[in-house]
Amino acid sequence: MKTLRKFGLISIIILFVSSLLTGCIVPSSSPDETNQTDGEEFSGTITMYAGTYSPNRVLNANQKPATELKKLAEEYENETGIKIEFIKGLPADQDYMTWVRTKASGGQLPDIIWSQWYDANTALAKGTLTDLSEYLEQPNPYVENKPWNELLNRQIISDTKSADGSTYVINGDYVGTATYFNKEAFEKAGIKEMPTTWSEFIEACQKLKDAGYTPFAWNLASTPTGTDRITWLTRLFFTNFFADEYDELRYTENEGITNQDQVIAIKKGVFGPENEKWMAIWPILKDFSQYWQPDFTGGDSNGQGTMLAFLTGEVGMYFDGSWASQQIKSANPDFEWSSFKNPFPDHATSEFATEFDSSAAIGGPSASFQYAVPTKKANNSLTPAKEKAIIDWLMYITTPEHNEAIVNELGENVPTVAGAKPIEELSGLSDLANQPLQSVFGGINLEKKELDAIYRAFQGYILGDTTLEEFAKVADTEMEKTADSLIQQNNWDLSEYLEE
Template sequence: MKGFKKLSMLSLIIVFMISMLSGCIVPSTSQENEEQSEGEFKGTIKMYAGTYSPNRILNANQKPATVMKKLAEEYEKETGIKIEFIKPLPADQDYMTWVRTKASGGQLPDIIWSQWYDANTALAKGTLTDLSKYLDDPNPYVDNKPWNELLNKQIISDTKSADGSTYVINGDYVGTATYYNVEAFEKAGIEKTPETWSEFIEAAQKLKDAGYIPFAWNLASTPTGTDRITWLTRLFFTNFFADEYDELRFTGNEGITNQDQVIAIKKGIFGSENEKWMAIWPILKDFSQYWQPDFTGGDSNGQGTMLAFLTGEVGMYFDGSWASQQIKSAEPDFEWSSFKNPYPDKVISEFATDFDSSASIGGPSASFQYAVPTKQANNSLTPAKEKAIVDWLMYLTTPDHNEEIVNELGENVPTVAGAEPIEELKALSDLTNQPLQSVFGGINLENKELDAIYRAFQSYILGETSLEEFAKVADTEMEKTADALIQQNNWDLSEYLDE
């Protein structure tokens, strides 16, 4: 032991002499400090904060995010822990590829942004820390109230992995809504916003009778046009198949996966063999009579329907919660607001259920979804550092801080209990407490498949092809895509298809 002490002292003298010769003392890293200390972590936490990052890359007309930086500075004063924000990736760099690459080398930052679905199914097991062990802990920044009483219970329940792990802490919700012209509604004699599809169509007819274009729709062959049809079909599929939702989760995951959809296609549940699946399309064609005359035209970089709405000639249109700030900044010369999307009812179809599918388009998949990589994916992680990371996440998820972060940009709805959204999105608040349940109907397993089905849908809406001709294309594309996915993933579905 004495020899060891002498050797250690000699080593320190040599290091000191070398550092003096180089003109500086060699500082120990924060990791070394942490490993030497058995006390609290006092180093730097590195965070990929994404959209809410103070150094995010801005596109035209985007607002900078400043709140997270302010809170980080306040947190450092209070705890001595510094928060360093990792610069977000440019748009042309694939984020998930970056995450996987960094994880394989143990180089991920201490906190990353991650969608719950990716965390549960797309990342290798062992990449992210199961945070469920902390959910019952008191949040010291909210009178020691248990953390899980502040976080949205519905979202925690619905975003767990198949084994019950919680990998992502959620703080916002991206919703989709029907934006409407309040003055047009008043002139058309519409006394309340529609809740069901039959009420929605009734409102559209009243707007038409009052001289307005009832609804702005984009059926152009663009990413926005293709995307919007999946919104609409999801609204109907989720409602029509609500009573079968648990049965459609063949593989046992919380949500319906692509593998589940392939099984449903192969079993004839999704496709023209099923009257329920087929019943949706004529309803959508009937809806098209209320669209603007040029609904197949260009969409002005995804903004066509909004621009039509801003003229004041259109009564309603679909858009995401992010659109509220864009509409607001345009300063239209009429009063406007939004309501949650109407869901199908028995007046519209015998296959409609009582399930409110308004929340099926959107979900806790926006910008405030943060996960903590494990030691395997982040070699700087220690138990002390992990506790400090969780403490910072607790600091961010107080009602006041969550509301301040999310509402600065005004694109999403805050989900922490007690946090309120901006006025324009208050109608969407209830969506955060609804079951996270979506049925895609098998039409968008891959982009190539969706594009082909979408083109067939365009022809059907325009009266160029029949419903049967559309269905034939849809069946062919779904079967072809299902077969390709089975082969690519080496799925053995015999246990599901031999029943």
């Protein structure tokens, strides 16, 4: 068996949006594994909860099976003699994080788990996952011994560190949102370049309208998809408008803006109708609504209404996630299409616009290729030799070639390892992972009932049933009420932040 050339550990697991697997058993370690000493070379099995990219995940209708990790595991075993065993998923009614915490408390987590960076940094008890920082500068033997951190995305490494500087998750993909467009419609409308700013985007909408197309498919129905999409749009604007204040809005000095930070901003009048900057967004969105399809408040066909409208060929553009590319491809529309990153506000749009490109505010390194390594405390089968083997395997699957193959097989996300390229339909999103991981929600969705109430008021404003002032009054009432509720529930003493 070839001598492993890398040291390491990788930590945590938390599940992504979809595709839960069934039945979950972590094999107990064999005697030859647990008895290995520090100086020995590891031989045996590495267990891995691979989530969406697992070769044994349970598939929903129209989902593609993931096979690349299995193929790479077989190649790796042939080269090193080490077997990679993929853990089966949980039953649909079992909460993943509860399972992780329970297994960790008994020292029974797999050797590698899937986890979002923010869960790794905040949701799991300290000591559950291994800090991988010391391994990032070591050479990857599978890419000409280049330092591992030169292959992994440096922006993501920087933005996803914990408050104490630890790195718990190795990232290999990025979930993005995009503007999907009809190439034929753009050509007929005389649109030769993709819009990058909001003013260019609105100009494209007008050209599409003049050419006889519905410029944009939008969902303003009272459905989860409808409320979700409005938070996409407001996030695009809030993140840009408040970009120069981002660090100041991190009142509690966490990596990102937490719910507690948002409550403080509400109480200080930074988020809410008292602030002209916060209010400036809503008239811009109402102006945008003139380009939506006539039935934009209708049902959303299980979240697919805007896509179905786009597939008719009568719509020029619509917003969706990077995962939609494969669904559109499967539908085989009668026109060529592609996507570009969402346009961000500019000075021609509003006096409050900044130079910050907020395209990356909707999405992030929180997709399916996020793997962590539990500590000895959470995985009692771990030995120093096994730890080295785990890191070696993680280096093996984060070469540009292997990362690209794993991520592009499903075509739902963008690979982030340097040199790996996304599928053609997502090529316009390839640089999102290199932008700062920065997002401002504006205090409108701290709780579901708050967002629902503000969303209903927004619907009335867009439809002309209520005025901007009436909308603002509802938003102010709901945000203050929610802020007070969270302060009480969490026993927050915010006096130090609210003193003049």
